[in-house]
Amino acid sequence: MTRYVMVADLNRCVGCQTCTAACKHANATTPGVQWRRVLDIESGEYPDVRRTFVPVGCMHCSEPPCMEVCPSTATRQRDDGLVTIDYDLCIGCGYCMVACPYQARFKVTSIGKAYKNGHMSHEQSREHRERLNVAQKCTFCIDRIDAGLAAGLTPGEDVDATPACVNSCIADALTFGDIEDSDSHVSQLLREQRSFRMHEELGTEPGFYYLWEGAS
Amino acid sequence: MIAPSLQKYWDGRAAGNFVFGGAGSGLIISTAIATPFNTASMSAALLIGACLIALGLLLVWFEIGRPLRFINVLRNPYTSWMSREAWTAIVLLPLTLAAFALPTRGLVIPAAFVALLFLYCQARILRASAGVPTWRQRGTMALIVTTGLTEGAGLYLLLYATGLIDVLSLPIPLLITAVLFIGGRYATWRSWLHELQGNAPTESLSVMRTFAKQFIVVGHLLPIVLIVVAWLIPAISDIVLAVSGVLVLLSGWTFKTRLILSASHIQGFAIEHTPARGGGRSGPGVKPGWS
Numbered sequence: 001m002t003r004y005v006m007v008a009d010l011n012r013c014v015g016c017q018t019c020t021a022a023c024k025h026a027n028a029t030t031p032g033v034q035w036r037r038v039l040d041i042e043s044g045e046y047p048d049v050r051r052t053f054v055p056v057g058c059m060h061c062s063e064p065p066c067m068e069v070c071p072s073t074a075t076r077q078r079d080d081g082l083v084t085i086d087y088d089l090c091i092g093c094g095y096c097m098v099a100c101p102y103q104a105r106f107k108v109t110s111i112g113k114a115y116k117n118g119h120m121s122h123e124q125s126r127e128h129r130e131r132l133n134v135a136q137k138c139t140f141c142i143d144r145i146d147a148g149l150a151a152g153l154t155p156g157e158d159v160d161a162t163p164a165c166v167n168s169c170i171a172d173a174l175t176f177g178d179i180e181d182s183d184s185h186v187s188q189l190l191r192e193q194r195s196f197r198m199h200e201e202l203g204t205e206p207g208f209y210y211l212w213e214g215a216s
Numbered sequence: 217m218i219a220p221s222l223q224k225y226w227d228g229r230a231a232g233n234f235v236f237g238g239a240g241s242g243l244i245i246s247t248a249i250a251t252p253f254n255t256a257s258m259s260a261a262l263l264i265g266a267c268l269i270a271l272g273l274l275l276v277w278f279e280i281g282r283p284l285r286f287i288n289v290l291r292n293p294y295t296s297w298m299s300r301e302a303w304t305a306i307v308l309l310p311l312t313l314a315a316f317a318l319p320t321r322g323l324v325i326p327a328a329f330v331a332l333l334f335l336y337c338q339a340r341i342l343r344a345s346a347g348v349p350t351w352r353q354r355g356t357m358a359l360i361v362t363t364g365l366t367e368g369a370g371l372y373l374l375l376y377a378t379g380l381i382d383v384l385s386l387p388i389p390l391l392i393t394a395v396l397f398i399g400g401r402y403a404t405w406r407s408w409l410h411e412l413q414g415n416a417p418t419e420s421l422s423v424m425r426t427f428a429k430q431f432i433v434v435g436h437l438l439p440i441v442l443i444v445v446a447w448l449i450p451a452i453s454d455i456v457l458a459v460s461g462v463l464v465l466l467s468g469w470t471f472k473t474r475l476i477l478s479a480s481h482i483q484g485f486a487i488e489h490t491p492a493r494g495g496g497r498s499g500p501g502v503k504p505g506w507s
Binding site: 009010011039041043044050052054056065067068069070071072073074089090091092093094095097098099100101102103107109132133134196198199202204210211212213 | 218223225226230276279280281282283285286288289290291292295296297298299302341344345346347348351480482483485486487488489490491492493498499502504
């Protein structure tokens, strides 16, 4: 079995948002929609204050509440753990959006544009009308994974089979791979370092791990 | 936004489904309870109940992004309570209309059971919304069900008092049932509010705490007192029951509207540990908006 997960090393992330930009470039999401984003969390009280950058997005949960509630079966889960949306089935009821504890889903009602005076040429050439009025979210760059696998590549190791956000990370904070493969980079990281998953108490079994203490 | 913020995915149209669907199904159930005592009286109430449910579903239809695909809502009765609600409505509406056309207990009683199922589906829709802490509590189910039942009883009292239901005498068992429903709503409300402590964002808690006093006094104490007065002084029972019914109904609707629109802060983000970062040490976790 294969189970693709992502690992974010909080010690390394510098909050540059390059992954956010890479995701927008790769997936042509409309303005206001960020499938991958990085939170900037300030905590503590002076003088003991901290600033933490936390990449978030769809966690591709093993027990996705969005899939359970979806009335149209538009949201599904593949055998490799990726949670998908069939834009042609989705009715845009928003139930998955209130069911997701990670604010990972978006619904837009019009093709957005970056500037007031009309769409730019690249916006026109890559507009996704199928995403209008339905739920949308991070796919873990599923098209890159599938194309890469078809070409005999290994997601997480070969750039052409790896999500754009991971490829773009300047600090090597994001890692992608198969957690069921004990030799994969993600398995190695999770074996050697301490990690947590967000909102684990909700039982969603998210496929997104955060490293927080550095290598032991 | 890192701390929990109000959900903007469902607006007043979605709230309308819970408001009208709850009252409509509750009214059908109250009608069935009153039926053994007033068999000729059920028609108008059943029609109104069915119309309210249909109105709620129509509002949802206006809310969905792709209304022409609405039929897809039926595709997942295996796990989705929204699908189950839709399937239940498909059975409930014709059954209720049949009971309206042929008012017999043989149709009203099954319609009431399906209405109860519809109400339960609505409660489970909220319970399954894992992203909104105030909705996903275990107690939400009982609270939504008792709220719907109470609204239905209140609406029945209002219809009776205003003469829209042709009833020969005041159905005392229904009054007792109404008091029990109101008491049940109060009990489930208290239990739910208690369950929210520490399990919901502070903003949501604040909204519900602010609402609590008026909800208890206007929605529970006052209606029960008025029902007792109506029972003791039959001469003024019509007006008193009408006021009681309105209070019960509107308090329930206000509660649900607040629950869907004002006390519906989403989970927000949290981390269990802050990172070590270079030569530093890791620190405690962060969960903004929860304490």
